[in-house]
Amino acid sequence: MEQEANLKAEALEQEAKLKAAALDWEAKIEAAALEWEAKIEAAKAVAMEQEAKFEAATLEWEAMLEAAKAAALEQEANLKAAALEVTALEQEAKLKAEEEEFDIQTALAAADTRLKVLHIHGESDTSQMDDQGFVSHERQTDVENEPNNPGGAGFAITEQPNRSVTHEAGNHGASVSLCTIVQPQNNNAELLSVLPPSSVPVFKGDPLDYRPFMMALEYGVERETESNKDRLYYMMQYTGGQPRELINSCLHMGPDRGYHEAKRLLKEHFGQAHTISAAYINKALNWSSIKEEDGEALFSLSLFLTTCLNEMAELDYMKELDFVTNIQTIIYKLPYKLREKWRTFAVDIERKRGRIAKFKDLVEFVHTQAKIMPDPEYGDLDFKGESKHHQIM
Structure with missing residues (x-):
């Protein structure tokens, strides 16, 4: 009986120890679980922080990209404005040159008209001009009413034999022959008329030929026509290979824009200083x-x-x-x-x-x-x- 009681006591003791160990392990497991949950929450917090930083960096890069795009658009607008200004200045200079040429032609025509009027009345008809270059004498004839005066210059002519056509220059008493004044201008016109026609070589993309081609294009085409449509057509005729392909890409544009863009593309691909230099050096x-x-x-x-x-x-x-x-x-x-x-x-x-x-x-x-x-x-x-x-x- 006593031995059975001892065994029961030992069994109860072992059972108590097992329960205590189980409770201890259960407490440890709960503590470990709580620790892991805390670590998981911390990791989630770190991940959310990293995600927030990534989103902030993404927004910053997008803002920088938009700023770069805005700067590029601004630069493009500035370049276009500068190009328009240059074009306007070129047009202004061209108009000024045309006006000067027109004034010269008008002066030549007026001088030629005076010579013709004087020639109509014969070699013996002479006159004296007033301070404004018109003719007045003792017996005057109204030239405006005569059919042989195409311009109606409004000056009069009289006969005074054995005298030359002169212009009284104020009180100095100096006189200049009208023929002497007009003759050099006529000579210049004759020299221009006998110059040989300029020829434009065909440009096929050799950078060494770019500048001679552009110079020939200026003098052989641009000087002969003011129409950019015609200029673009002739530019295409005088090119081959890659240059012609570049010009063909500009044909769908308006004539003015297409011609200037074609010139820009030719310079960009064949007329840059380093491109021409490299061509010379490689050939040498x-x-x-x-x-x-x-x-x-x-x-x-x-x-x-x-x-x-x-x-x-x-x-x-x-x-x-x-x-x-x-x-x-x-x-x-x-x-x-x-x-x-x-x-x-x-x-x-x-x-x-x-x-x-x-x-x-x-x-x-x-x-x-x-x-x-x-x-x-x-x-x-x-x-x-x-x-x-x-x-x-």
Whole structure:
């Protein structure tokens, strides 16, 4: 009995311990759950904070983008306004030039009319002009009523034999012949009439031809017509390849806008300073090698290098030709004998002038050698020429 009581007591004790352990674990689990819930809430708070920051950054970037778009639109509006102002100034200058030309033509026509009126009354009819250039004499004839006076100048003519047509200049007593005044103007008109017609070359996209083409277009087309529709048509006729494609893209616009846009596109793609400079430099560096005693090829190279040197005064990018590596590349295009001469020439420059040889020195050297090579007496010193010389002797 006593042993059974002990077992029951131990069982109750173990049961109490198990219940206590269960309660302890339950409390720990609840605490852990509360801790995890707190962590989850904290993570949610952090996520919401990050989301709020992201939304704020997104709104800020959108605001900056809108500001950039507004600035771009403003710049575009400013450029358009500047373009319109330039166009207005061009139109004003053009109108002023036309008015001046009209005044000159009117003056010439008036002078020509006076000469015709005087010629109608015969070589013996002479007159004296008053201070305003009209004619008045003792026996006057009203020219306005005569059918041979097309303008009705409103001056009178009388006969005074053996006298010349003169203009009394105030109290100075000086007189000037009307024919002497009008003759230089007539001569200028005759000179203009005999000038040869200008021709416009076809432009196919070579940047080296851009400026000659635009100059020819100015003098051969723009000066001959004021219609931008006609100018755009002729521009398309005088282009090929990519330039013509660019101009075709402007045909759907109005004539004025289309013509100016076509010119802008041509300049943007083929007329930029760096584009033209790169074309000159690439052509010079890729020039074909010149054979011995080929004077014609050397002269062609000399002409092109001279053109490059002249362009260096206007295009800053062309100064890359002063680089030693570029000068060496061009030198390697020359025959071996000329390369040896250049070495001596370059060393002399460095020794006497205290600087390395530049592109202008190379142009001078090639130009001199191009003049020496075709010399009729000493340009060709090959063996055959020497034998022929001895035969002649």
